[in-house]
Amino acid sequence: MAPYAKELRVASLAVQRATLLTQRVFHEKVKGTELKSDKSPVTIGDYGAQALIIAAIRHNFPDDAIVGEEDSSSLQDNTDIRSQVWNAIKSTRLSSESAEKELGGSIKNEQAMLAAISAGSSTGGSKGRFWALDPIDGTKGFLRGGQYAVCLALIVDGEIEVGVLGCPNLPVDDQASFSADISDAEGHQRGVLFAAVRGHGATSQALSDDDLKQPKAIQMKSPPSLADATFCESVEADHSSHGDQAAIANKLGITKPSVRMDSQSKYGSIARGAGDIYLRLPVSQSYEEKIWDHAAGVLIVAEAGGIITDIKGKKHDFTQGRTLKKNKGVVAAAKNLHADVLKAVQEVLDAKQ
The missing domain is CATH 3.40.190.80 (D-Maltodextrin-Binding Protein; domain 2)
Known part of the structure; x- marks a missing residue:
């Protein structure tokens, strides 16, 4: 087996499941948006995706630290947003029961949800294993109906060993024409999962609500000039x-x-x-x-x-x-x-x- 095979699979499944939650919120008119102390937005999708991914990591790799973007402090008193996040989490599952069982780490109640979100408070560093998590990178794009990504990486002793990106609004077709309005391209299935293990290449595959699809190797191209x-x-x-x-x-x-x-x-x-x-x-x-x-x-x-x-x-x-x-x-x-x-x-x- 390739190194970090389990980490790659768990990360890929966790990101795929989290994208299901973000896609549901993406299509809602009201996304439960708040402003953080740095004036950047955070939504139901950010909180829910972080909770789901951290729960999966803690179940499969309980000794690993997590550096996550979000924390649950603002949800402690905001019962309305907290309830919306909890409802989004409860209704998000992969259709593959075996994949769900593999991920494990089901969140039992709102307090467990808050604890999962707050478990991303590691400070990282140069030694040991930790995961870097951005539950919705590009929240402004998410809010305007554009591109966003669910991002997860495993870092071991300062080296990035595993990286996974869930990009729900990019075309699956690696050959699709590239433009700023690519989200609206007609005739293209959308939703891509990119992944890589250090020293073993990078891949893309279609996002789904089931188990992982067959990955395809991807390669940067060199233009003529x-x-x-x-x-x-x-x-x-x-x-x-x-x-x-x-x-x-x-x-x-x-x-x-x-x-x-x-x-x-x-x-x-x-x-x-x-x-x-x-x-x-x-x-x-x-x-x-x-x-x-x-x-x-x-x-x-x-x-x-x-x-x-x-x-x-x-x-x-x-x-x-x-x-x-x-x-x-x-x-x-x-x-x-x-x-x-x-x-x-x-x-x-x-x-x-």
């Missing part, structure tokens, strides 16, 4: 500098409009060759990226044959706690493009200083 490359970037200007990215594209001779989408769906998209370059450029010197926003996607891109560094060309360091405090930004590209893209990024950013 930089001028033919497609940029992928964040929708939110406060996540990455659109102006700097436009200047970099111009320096590289890229004339195609960039494709903007929310969440780690960008990582999955370039990993399967739908896009060629993903940039996330710092908008603030003080901002520290969260590890759950990148861990799964970083591994999937690397295992699909891409190169991914920060803007200084350094490997992302996941040993520093809950943030990537030793890194700034993301430069991800096919192997034959990365050096040229990184050089252009550094030239544009250095010119501003």
Whole structure:
């Protein structure tokens, strides 16, 4: 058996089950949205997905720590939202009884639900095993009807060993044309599960409400030239500098409009060759990226044959706690493009200083 075979299967099933809950909330007019202390939104889907995934991890790997984005503090007094989260959890199951039994960790009541959500409070670090979890990455995209992802990664002694992304609004077809309105593409089945184990490649498969489907190997593609490359970037200007990215594209001779989408769906998209370059450029010197926003996607891109560094060309360091405090930004590209893209990024950013 491949290393981390059980971890990969449990993570994939847990993410798949959690996406069922998020999809149900996605189609509701009222999503129980709250604002956290940093003014970012959190919904019923975020809380419910985190509870389901953590319950599965605790059942199968009780000694593992979990670094999760959400906590349950605001649900303690908000009985209305708490009840909605609980109802969403109760009604979410895979249709495969054997897969459900394998996941285990059923949540018995609201107090157990709150405890599961709050179990994601680990500080991470350089030693031992922990999971990095973002129950809904791209919550703003989730709220606007765009792209979002359910993200889970296992980190062991600072190395990302397993990464899984559930992207419910991406087309299953790895060859589907790539555009900002890809969520609305007609004639395409939607819902993709991306996965990778370090040293063993990356795959995609269709999301389902049953057991896992047959995975297909994915690979980053190399365009004939930089001028033919497609940029992928964040929708939110406060996540990455659109102006700097436009200047970099111009320096590289890229004339195609960039494709903007929310969440780690960008990582999955370039990993399967739908896009060629993903940039996330710092908008603030003080901002520290969260590890759950990148861990799964970083591994999937690397295992699909891409190169991914920060803007200084350094490997992302996941040993520093809950943030990537030793890194700034993301430069991800096919192997034959990365050096040229990184050089252009550094030239544009250095010119501003």
